[in-house]
Each structure stands twice: as C-alpha cells, then as structure tokens.
Amino acid sequence: MTTPETTLGRRLLRHIRDIPDFPKPGVTFKDITPLLADPAAFAELVEALAGLCTRYGATKVAGLEARGFVLAAPVAIRAGVGFVPIRKAGKLPAATLTESYELEYGTAQVEVHQDAFTEQDRVLLVDDVLATGGTAAAGLRLVRRAGATVVGVAMLLELGFLGGRARIEHGLGGVPLDVLITVD
Numbered sequence: 645m646t647t648p649e650t651t652l653g654r655r656l657l658r659h660i661r662d663i664p665d666f667p668k669p670g671v672t673f674k675d676i677t678p679l680l681a682d683p684a685a686f687a688e689l690v691e692a693l694a695g696l697c698t699r700y701g702a703t704k705v706a707g708l709e710a711r712g713f714v715l716a717a718p719v720a721i722r723a724g725v726g727f728v729p730i731r732k733a734g735k736l737p738a739a740t741l742t743e744s745y746e747l748e749y750g751t752a753q754v755e756v757h758q759d760a761f762t763e764q765d766r767v768l769l770v771d772d773v774l775a776t777g778g779t780a781a782a783g784l785r786l787v788r789r790a791g792a793t794v795v796g797v798a799m800l801l802e803l804g805f806l807g808g809r810a811r812i813e814h815g816l817g818g819v820p821l822d823v824l825i826t827v828d
C-alpha cells in the first residue's frame with residue numbers, strides 16, 4: 645500500500661516508478677529519474693526541502709551519495725547555504741571520517757571530510773530514500789563526529805515496511821525526520 649503524506653507527496657509519487665528485481669531479485673527499486681526529468685516536479689521537491697532549511701535554521705545541507713547529491717545540492721542553493729557531500733569510501737581527497745553501514749542489498753562505508761563543518765554548523769541531512777535506515781544512521785554519525793549539529797533529516801521517500809524509521813530513531817535523538825512520501 646502507498647500512503648502519500650501530503651498532496652505534494654501524491655504529486656511527486658506519480659513521477660517515481662517501480663523497477664522489479666533491481667539491483668537483485670526480490671528488491672523493488674524506486675526509480676526517481678522520471679521525477680528529476682520533470683522540471684516542475686523537481687522544483688516543487690527542491691522548494692519543499694529548502695523550506696525545511698529555513699524552518700530548522702540550517703547552515704549546511706549534507707547529501708548522501710549519489711542520489712542524495714542530486715537533491716541536496718539544489719536545495720542548498722535555494723536555501724542560500726553550503727552543500728557538503730557524504731561520499732562512498734575512497735572518493736574524498738582530503739582527511740576523512742568513515743562510518744560503515746548495511747543496505748537493503750549490501751554493505752558499504754561512507755565518508756565526510758573532517759573539516760567539512762564548523763562547530764556552529766546546523767545541518768539538514770538529505771537523501772532520496774529511507775529504506776533500512778543504515779545510510780541515514782551512518783550520515784548522522786558522521787556529521788556529529790565532524791563536530792556539527794544535525795537539525796533535521798529529510799527524505800523524499802520512506803519504504804515503511806523496511807523499518808528504517810525505527811532503526812534510526814535512537815540516532816535521531818529527537819531530531820525531526822521529514823518524509824514526503826511513505827510506501828507501506
């Protein structure tokens with residue numbers, strides 16, 4: 645069952661397609677490329693996420709590689725704040741902090757530059773999909789280890805049946821999790 649949280653969520657969901665058995669049998673992949681290709685839908689999404697930056701007083705937007713980059717970078721520009729990439733291991737050139745996590749379909753590590761934030765930074769963490777929550781949890785740990793304050797976590801789509809929200813609840817520590825669409 646699909647439960648769009650808002651009328652915006654309902655509109656955006658029309659541009660997300662299901663790809664069965666990708667990247668492995670049994671996984672239904674939520675493909676956001678049609679949404680990205682629709683300028684009106686993409687702009688609405690960016691506007692909504694940029695509004696969260698204002699609401700929470702964010703000074704930086706951190707995006708999770710790779711699809712999180714595509715959303716977080718325009719959100720940062722729209723909100724007038726800086727963008728910080730949280731990358732898969734081995735991609736960032738300067739000194740990094742590293743966190744390991746598990747995916748719906750594998751395991752991985754993410755990294756951030758040690759000097760990406762100041763202690764004054766208030767960070768909105770952005771990604772496209774909350775599945776098992778491993779990526780978001782690792783991102784939360786990284787931002788905090790880098791010395792900044794997480795003021796919000798924002799996702800386009802939550803796969804509710806995978807339990808990511810419950811898994812990251814402790815790590816959120818009261819920080820708001822905003823999701824535009826929940827798929828049950």
Ligand SMILES: O=P(O)(O)OC[C@H]1O[C@H](OP(=O)(O)OP(=O)(O)O)[C@H](O)[C@@H]1O
Pocket residue numbers: 708709710711712746747748771772773774775776777778779780808
């Ligand atoms: O909640 P989780 O179980 O951690 O899964 C969610 C993550 O999985 C996807 O990224 P993926 O690692 O597939 O990388 P991509 O963005 O480079 O495609 C998605 O973009 C999230 O970052």
Ligand SMILES: Nc1ncnc2[nH]cnc12
Pocket residue numbers: 671672673674675748773775776803
């Ligand atoms: N089913 C899925 N579709 C798209 N992105 C994902 N990330 C983790 N699981 C996913």
